[in-house]
Amino acid sequence: MRQFTAVVNPTAGGSTAAATLLHVARLLREAGAGLETVYSHSLAHAQDIALRAGERGRIVLAVGGDGIAGGVGGVLSGTGAVLGLVPAGRGNDFARALDLPADPAALARVLLHAEPRAVDTIEVESAVHQRTVVLGSVYAGVDAEANRHANNARLLRGAASYYAGGLRAVATWRPADFRVTVDGVDHTHRGYTVVAANSPYYGSGRLIAPGARVDDGLLDVVLIREAPRRLFFALMNELGTGAHVHRPEVHVLRGRELRIEANRPVPYGADGEVEAGLPVTVRVRPGDLSVLY
Incomplete structure (x- = not known):
C-alpha cells in the first residue's frame, strides 16, 4: 500500500488546507495507506520536507494552493519522486489543469490508485x-x-x-x-x-x-x-x-x-x-x- 507524506501550507486558502486534508487523510488511512503530515513554516521548509520524503520513496502530497504545488513540485522535478496534490488554496490552477476532483472521496481514489504520469515543468x-x-x-x-x-x-x-x-x-x-x-x-x-x-x-x-x-x-x-x-x-x-x-x-x-x-x-x-x-x-x-x- 502506498506511503504518503503530506506537506501542508497552513495559511493556504484562508487556513483551510488542514481541514481539507482531514477528509482525504481519513479515506487514505481507511484504505490501508500510510500517511504522515508535516506543517511547513515557509516554502523553503516545505521543499526540504518534500525532498527528504521523496528520498525515502514516499509519495509527497502538496496540500495548499499553487504556491506550494509549484514549490514542492519544482524541487521534486528530475528526482524521480512522485507528487500528489490536495488542492486547498486560493487558485488551485495546476490541479485544475490536471482535472483533479474536488470531492475528497474521488480525490482519495486518485491518490490511492492512479498510476504516476509524467508532466513538464518550467x-x-x-x-x-x-x-x-x-x-x-x-x-x-x-x-x-x-x-x-x-x-x-x-x-x-x-x-x-x-x-x-x-x-x-x-x-x-x-x-x-x-x-x-x-x-x-x-x-x-x-x-x-x-x-x-x-x-x-x-x-x-x-x-x-x-x-x-x-x-x-x-x-x-x-x-x-x-x-x-x-x-x-x-x-x-x-x-x-x-x-x-x-x-x-x-x-x-x-x-x-x-x-x-x-x-x-x-x-x-x-x-x-x-x-x-x-x-x-x-x-x-x-x-x-x-x-x-
Whole structure:
C-alpha cells in the first residue's frame, strides 16, 4: 500500500488546507495507506520536507494552493519522486489543469490508485533566482502586479481576489516595450503582459492559454499588446472562456525556451510565489515530474 507524506501550507486558502486534508487523510488511512503530515513554516521548509520524503520513496502530497504545488513540485522535478496534490488554496490552477476532483472521496481514489504520469515543468533563471523550477506559468508585466495585489488581499478570496487585483493593476499600468526571444527568434512587443504557460490556467481559473498542455514538451507564450484600458477590461472577462486569444491584440507563440526583457523595470512572477524583475529566461523540462492524476 502506498506511503504518503503530506506537506501542508497552513495559511493556504484562508487556513483551510488542514481541514481539507482531514477528509482525504481519513479515506487514505481507511484504505490501508500510510500517511504522515508535516506543517511547513515557509516554502523553503516545505521543499526540504518534500525532498527528504521523496528520498525515502514516499509519495509527497502538496496540500495548499499553487504556491506550494509549484514549490514542492519544482524541487521534486528530475528526482524521480512522485507528487500528489490536495488542492486547498486560493487558485488551485495546476490541479485544475490536471482535472483533479474536488470531492475528497474521488480525490482519495486518485491518490490511492492512479498510476504516476509524467508532466513538464518550467525552469526559471534570472539575476534574483539563479535556478527555480515551477509548474504552471511564468508571467511578466501587469499580471505580476495583479498577482501581488491578489496575494495581499485580506477580504477577498479565490477568483474575486484575482479579478480585483487585475483591475487595480490595469488602472495604473503603463505599457512596456518587451523583447521576447522564443527558441532564438526575437519578437518585439509593446503592451501589458507576456505569459509563458505550461498550464492553461492561472489566476484562479482564468484560461490564459487554452492550447497549453502539461505534457507536450512546449510552452504556450501569450503576448497581450497595448490597447485602450476599456478593451483590456473586456479582455479580462474573456479569460473565463479563453476567447481573448481570438482578439488581434493577443498573439500566441509556442516554444521550448524564451527570454523576456523590457525597456524599463518590469516585474515577473511564477506560480503565485516567485516575485522578481526582468530579464528572465524560461525553459521547459519535458516529462520531468511524476504526478498522480
